[in-house]
Every structure is written in structure tokens, then in C-alpha cells.
Amino acid sequence: MSKENYCDHPYGCSVEATLAVIGGRWKPVIIFNLLQNDIMRFGELNKAIKGVTQRMLTNQLRELEKDKVVHRKVYAEVPPRVEYSLTEYGRTLKPIMLAMRDWGAEHMNVACEGV
Numbered sequence: 001m002s003k004e005n006y007c008d009h010p011y012g013c014s015v016e017a018t019l020a021v022i023g024g025r026w027k028p029v030i031i032f033n034l035l036q037n038d039i040m041r042f043g044e045l046n047k048a049i050k051g052v053t054q055r056m057l058t059n060q061l062r063e064l065e066k067d068k069v070v071h072r073k074v075y076a077e078v079p080p081r082v083e084y085s086l087t088e089y090g091r092t093l094k095p096i097m098l099a100m101r102d103w104g105a106e107h108m109n110v111a112c113e114g115v
Contacts, residue, residue: 021067022093026052026060031069031090032097039085069093 011017022028026049033048034040040048046057061084064070069090075081086093 018096021064021069022096024060026056027064028097028100030057030060030064031086031093032101034070034084034086034090035094035097039083042082042084045084064090 011020022031029049029052030045033045037044042057042061045061046052046054049057052060061070061072065072068087071085071087071090073083073085075083
């Protein structure tokens with residue numbers, strides 16, 4: 001019996017499954033920032049990620065939350081405060097993010113700080 005019989009999935013391969021969760025321009029950057037800072041508010045993420053619009057950041061955070069990578073905590077106060085952090089599941093992406101950082105640093109021929 002092949003592996004396909006064990007699980008119904010829309011992906012052609014495991015790389016597609018990975019990219020479905022962390023693919024795109026902003027998701028890896030969001031994840032990397034949350035790895036470095038543990039908890040960040042929306043405004044902090046927005047300032048840290050150069051070039052992202054508020055709308056795009058909101059959409060990407062919602063998708064990461066839907067995929068159980070990011071946790072969103074809302075505080076019932078005025079003005080409203082929302083904090084984002086990685087879930088335990090999201091933290092399993094750390095080796096991938098570090099490999100991307102290292103590869104990118106070598107590609108750019110610059111030294112990067114560790115997480």
C-alpha cells in the first residue's frame with residue numbers, strides 16, 4: 001500500500017506542504033522575527049518588517065494563525081492590545097528558519113547575528 005492511501009492531502013510532495021504554510025515573501029520574515037523576540041505586538045512587527053503593508057501583515061498573521069504556527073492573544077483593554085507569538089508547533093520551524101538565515105547570509109556575503 002502506498003503512502004497516499006494513508007492520508008488524503010492536496011499536496012504533490014512534502015515541499016509543497018511546507019510552502020503552503022510558510023511560503024511567500026512575508027511569512028518567513030514574520031516567523032523569524034517571532035523566533036528572535038518571542039512576543040511582539042502588531043506595531044512592533046510592522047516596524048520590524050520593512051516594506052510590508054498593514055493589510056498584508058494582518059492577512060499573513062491570520063493565515064499563520066489558521067495554520068497553528070502563530071498564537072494571537074487579545075487583551076480586553078482600551079486601547080486594544082494584541083500580542084503575537086509562535087506556538088510550540090510554530091517553534092518547530094526554527095531549524096528551517098536558521099538554515100534560511102545562514103544560506104541567505106552566505107548568499108549576501110555578510111555575517112548575520114544568531115537567534
